[in-house]
Amino acid sequence: SSQGVEGRSPLFDRSVIDHAFATPPGYKLRGTAEKWILKEAVRDLLPATVVDRPKSGMRVPVQEWLTGPLRDLGQDLLLGSRSRQRGLFRPETIRTWLKGEGTLLPRQGGKLWLVLTLELWLRSYDV
Structure with a gap:
């Protein structure tokens, strides 16, 4: 029989x-x-x-990804015509976050992660 170990966070338990x-x-x-x-x-x-x-969170290096290997993809997704037509995001705010500028530092990466996942979710349902 096969045995293994599964790491689980008790805070993600359904109950x-x-x-x-x-x-x-x-x-x-x-x-x-x-x-x-x-x-x-x-x-x-x-x-x-x-x-x-203090809260430490589970940080995702979104800012580094979007100023590096995913720069073009992030800009296309968040500043492209589909996103602009939907009108949910302020393009100037998104541009500022993508540049790593503004008043939200160092939390911009987390905010970008949220808007990116929302944009991808909307696209997956063709909204």
């Missing part, structure tokens, strides 16, 4: 996700504290250095 969507927003975000109710639930189980550490 956890369903519960998270049913939880009122005020419990998830308290002031600037994200995942507030989750942190309060485990505060007595984990050291404060773990519970209260």
Whole structure:
């Protein structure tokens, strides 16, 4: 018989996700504290250095991709005629993000990732 190991994040479990969507927003975000109710639930189980550490996230190097090997593709997708006709994105904002300029640094890569995936999703449904 074949055996293996599968890495899974408990926060992506379907029952956890369903519960998270049913939880009122005020419990998830308290002031600037994200995942507030989750942190309060485990505060007595984990050291404060773990519970209260700054968010690190799962960074995707989108900015590097879009200024390197995917530069032309990113510009075609987000500034091309199909995207412009849809009118969801401000072309000047997209141009600024693609250049790595503006006020969102260093979060522009994440924002570009969101608009790129939205654009690709819209195209996959021919919207």
